[in-house]
Amino acid sequence: MIDYEQDADGVAHIVWNNPDGPVNLKTDASIAAFSAAVDRALADDAVRGVLVRSAKRDFVAGGDLLGLYATQTAEGAIAKVSTVGATLRRMERAGKPFAAVLGGSALGGGLEVALACHHRLAADDARLRFGLPEVTLGLIPGAGGTQRLPRLIGIAPATRLLMDGKSVGAAEALALGLVNEVVAADRLLETARAWVLAHPQAQQPWDRKGFRYPGFEPQSLEGRAFFFNAWPQLRRKSPMEDRAPGVLLHVLGQALQRDIDAGLAIEQRYFAQVVTSPSAKNRIRTQFIAANAARKLTRRSPDVPRFEPKRVGVIGAGTMGAGIALVCARAGIATVLLDRDDATAARGRERIAKTLDGSVERKLMGAQERDAILGRLQAGSDFELLQGCDLVVEAVIEVAQAKREVFERVLAAAGPDVLLATNTSTLSISSLAKTVAHPRNFIGLHFFAPVDRMALVEVIMGADTSEATLARSLDFLRLLGKTPVVVNDGPGFYTSRVVGAYTREALHLLNEGVSPALIDNAAFIAGLPIGPLAMADLTSYDLLADIVGSLAREARGTAVQSQGAQQAIEKLLGAGRLGRKAAGGVYDYPPEGKTVWSGLAELFPPRSPQPSTQEVVNRLLHIQSLETVHAMDEGIASDPLALDAASVLGWSYPAFRGGVLAHIDQAGAGRFVAECDALARQHGPRFEAPASLRAMARDGGRFHALG
Incomplete structure (x- = not known):
C-alpha cells in the first residue's frame, strides 16, 4: 500500500498505492506503512530529498471514515491520528526536503499529508480539487489541517475553506498559496525532483524564527475582531447540535495563538471530541455509508445485462425536463429534448446553455466541454426524433x-418496447402504467430540482414494473451520477408523502394561531435550510390544496387528520393568497425582503400563549419520522439507511441529525413514543405512534446499529 524506491540522484519516492481499491485512504495499515517509509528515508544518509506521490489517479482521498465511525472513545480517536501526526512533524523537522507531487486531487487527510511537505506541486488539470471537507461529515481535521493551513495561507482564507468544507481547483489553490507550483502533468515529476535537489535545507515557514501569519496575527486587533464576529455568523448558519463547526472555530481561535506543536495537540484533543459525537456518527452514516450503499445499486438484479443507453429522449422542456436533459447530455448521452412547439423546446435548450455558461465562468468546466455537451443535445417538437x-x-x-397523451405519442414514435419513465412526485405509477403497451417497461423516476445539483432520484416501482426495468433504470442513473432510493408505488410514494406531512403540520400550527416567525424559525433552529411556510409559499397553495387533499382522501398515516391544514389553505386561497408566484402567501415579497403579510392575523388570530420553540421543533420533526414509519409499515419502503439518506439528499433534512429514522434512534424509541403520545393527547390522532414503533420501544430496538 506504500511503495518505496530511490533513484540514482538520491531522491526517494514514497508512493501511496492502495492494492484494494481505486483510491488511497489513510487507514491504520497505510499510515503505519507510510510512517515506516518516512523513517526509512530519514535514516538513509544517501537520501537527499523525498517525493510523496500516488500511483492512483488521485493523491490520497482522505481518512478511513468507516474506521472513524466505529470509534467509540476519545482515546481511540486520538490513536487514529497520533501516529500520522507525529510522522508529519518528523518530515517537517528532519532536515531533508519533502515535496508533494499532486497529479490528482488531495482532500481531507490527503491534503494534510501534502501540507506537511515543504513544497507542493500540482498538475495543470481542471479536474483536480484540494480542500479539507471534514466539517461536512461532522468532523474536523485531526492531522494538522487546522494548524498548517492558516499558517500557510492566512487565517481568514483558511477559516473560510475549513468552515465551508469546500474544495478549490489547482489555479485557485496556487493563488491562495495552498500549492507552490502548477505545472504540466508530464513535467510534474521532473520539476519536483529538481526542487528537492535544489533545496537541501528546506524548512516550513512556521518552524522558522520570527514566523508571522500571512494577513493578520491571531492576537492582533484584526484577529480578535475576526473571531469575535465569526461566532454570531456561525450561529446564524449552524445549530449548536451540529458540533463540528463550533468546535472547529474554537480550535482555530484558541490553537492559532500557540506555537505549532501546542496547536497540533489542541487540534487532536478536540478532534477526538467530535469523532465520538452523535452529529459525526449521523453524518458519516447518512452521507457516506448510506449514500455509498445506494450508489452500489444493491437492488439491481445481477441477471440483467448492463444497460448503457446511447440515445435518450426527454419530454417537457420546463425546469425539470431541461434539467434532466442537461445531466443526460453531460453524461455523454445523445439527448433529444421535446416540447409542444419548437420555440418552447428552444427556450429549454437556452436554459441549459445558460447553466453551462455559468459553469464555464466559475471555471468548473472549459468552453470546449460546454460545446461538446450542447452538441449532444437536440431540441424540437417532432416526436419522430x-x-x-x-x-x-x-x-x-x-x-x-x-x-x-404523451405516453401514446412516445410509444408510437420510439416503439412499444422502449424503456419509459415518468418524472412524477405524486401520481400513481401503477395507474399510469395501465395506459402503456407494456407496463413491465414503465417506471417512476422522481428527480429533484435543480436536477444538475440534486443527487437524489426516487425510483418508484409500479405493480407491474419488471426487475429488468429497475436494473436498466439504475444503470441509467449511475451514468448520470445520481443516488437512487428505490420505493414501491403508493400515495405520495416516500419523499412527497413525508414532505407533505411536514408541510401539513406547519399549516396545522398556522391554523392554530402560532406565529409564522416561530414556525419557520423553529425549523431553522432544528437545522432545516428553509422554513415550511416559506416553502409552502414557493410551492403555491392551489397546488398544495390538490396534494394535501389527495393524501387526506387516502387517509393513511398522519394524513388521517388533515382538516386544520386544509382549513389553512382554504383561508389563504379565499383571501387571494396563492403564494410567492402571485401576490404572496403567508409572506409578502417586496424588493427590500420577505415580510409577514399584514392581513395574516385576521385569518389566523394569534393564540396566547404561543407554544415553546422546542414544542414546535418536536412537532415538525416527529411528524416526519412518524410518516416514514407508516410508509415502511405499508410496504412503500423498507431500508432505514436509504430512507435517511433520501431525507437528507431530497429535502435537506438536517444531516447532523442523520435523517428521519435516526431522529427516533437519537431520542430512543421509548422516549420518542412517549413524546408522541403527549402530542397526540394535545393535538390529535396524527401523532399516535404505530404498533411497530411501540414494539420497538418495548424491545429497546433501533433502526440503525450503533457505530
Missing part, C-alpha cells in the same frame, strides 16, 4: 391525462 431512443423520460405537467 425519438426514433432510436433506448429510454424516454416524461417530465410534463402533473396531470394524469396530459401524461397519458
Whole structure:
C-alpha cells in the first residue's frame, strides 16, 4: 500500500498505492506503512530529498471514515491520528526536503499529508480539487489541517475553506498559496525532483524564527475582531447540535495563538471530541455509508445485462425536463429534448446553455466541454426524433391525462418496447402504467430540482414494473451520477408523502394561531435550510390544496387528520393568497425582503400563549419520522439507511441529525413514543405512534446499529 524506491540522484519516492481499491485512504495499515517509509528515508544518509506521490489517479482521498465511525472513545480517536501526526512533524523537522507531487486531487487527510511537505506541486488539470471537507461529515481535521493551513495561507482564507468544507481547483489553490507550483502533468515529476535537489535545507515557514501569519496575527486587533464576529455568523448558519463547526472555530481561535506543536495537540484533543459525537456518527452514516450503499445499486438484479443507453429522449422542456436533459447530455448521452412547439423546446435548450455558461465562468468546466455537451443535445417538437431512443423520460405537467397523451405519442414514435419513465412526485405509477403497451417497461423516476445539483432520484416501482426495468433504470442513473432510493408505488410514494406531512403540520400550527416567525424559525433552529411556510409559499397553495387533499382522501398515516391544514389553505386561497408566484402567501415579497403579510392575523388570530420553540421543533420533526414509519409499515419502503439518506439528499433534512429514522434512534424509541403520545393527547390522532414503533420501544430496538 506504500511503495518505496530511490533513484540514482538520491531522491526517494514514497508512493501511496492502495492494492484494494481505486483510491488511497489513510487507514491504520497505510499510515503505519507510510510512517515506516518516512523513517526509512530519514535514516538513509544517501537520501537527499523525498517525493510523496500516488500511483492512483488521485493523491490520497482522505481518512478511513468507516474506521472513524466505529470509534467509540476519545482515546481511540486520538490513536487514529497520533501516529500520522507525529510522522508529519518528523518530515517537517528532519532536515531533508519533502515535496508533494499532486497529479490528482488531495482532500481531507490527503491534503494534510501534502501540507506537511515543504513544497507542493500540482498538475495543470481542471479536474483536480484540494480542500479539507471534514466539517461536512461532522468532523474536523485531526492531522494538522487546522494548524498548517492558516499558517500557510492566512487565517481568514483558511477559516473560510475549513468552515465551508469546500474544495478549490489547482489555479485557485496556487493563488491562495495552498500549492507552490502548477505545472504540466508530464513535467510534474521532473520539476519536483529538481526542487528537492535544489533545496537541501528546506524548512516550513512556521518552524522558522520570527514566523508571522500571512494577513493578520491571531492576537492582533484584526484577529480578535475576526473571531469575535465569526461566532454570531456561525450561529446564524449552524445549530449548536451540529458540533463540528463550533468546535472547529474554537480550535482555530484558541490553537492559532500557540506555537505549532501546542496547536497540533489542541487540534487532536478536540478532534477526538467530535469523532465520538452523535452529529459525526449521523453524518458519516447518512452521507457516506448510506449514500455509498445506494450508489452500489444493491437492488439491481445481477441477471440483467448492463444497460448503457446511447440515445435518450426527454419530454417537457420546463425546469425539470431541461434539467434532466442537461445531466443526460453531460453524461455523454445523445439527448433529444421535446416540447409542444419548437420555440418552447428552444427556450429549454437556452436554459441549459445558460447553466453551462455559468459553469464555464466559475471555471468548473472549459468552453470546449460546454460545446461538446450542447452538441449532444437536440431540441424540437417532432416526436419522430425519438426514433432510436433506448429510454424516454416524461417530465410534463402533473396531470394524469396530459401524461397519458404523451405516453401514446412516445410509444408510437420510439416503439412499444422502449424503456419509459415518468418524472412524477405524486401520481400513481401503477395507474399510469395501465395506459402503456407494456407496463413491465414503465417506471417512476422522481428527480429533484435543480436536477444538475440534486443527487437524489426516487425510483418508484409500479405493480407491474419488471426487475429488468429497475436494473436498466439504475444503470441509467449511475451514468448520470445520481443516488437512487428505490420505493414501491403508493400515495405520495416516500419523499412527497413525508414532505407533505411536514408541510401539513406547519399549516396545522398556522391554523392554530402560532406565529409564522416561530414556525419557520423553529425549523431553522432544528437545522432545516428553509422554513415550511416559506416553502409552502414557493410551492403555491392551489397546488398544495390538490396534494394535501389527495393524501387526506387516502387517509393513511398522519394524513388521517388533515382538516386544520386544509382549513389553512382554504383561508389563504379565499383571501387571494396563492403564494410567492402571485401576490404572496403567508409572506409578502417586496424588493427590500420577505415580510409577514399584514392581513395574516385576521385569518389566523394569534393564540396566547404561543407554544415553546422546542414544542414546535418536536412537532415538525416527529411528524416526519412518524410518516416514514407508516410508509415502511405499508410496504412503500423498507431500508432505514436509504430512507435517511433520501431525507437528507431530497429535502435537506438536517444531516447532523442523520435523517428521519435516526431522529427516533437519537431520542430512543421509548422516549420518542412517549413524546408522541403527549402530542397526540394535545393535538390529535396524527401523532399516535404505530404498533411497530411501540414494539420497538418495548424491545429497546433501533433502526440503525450503533457505530
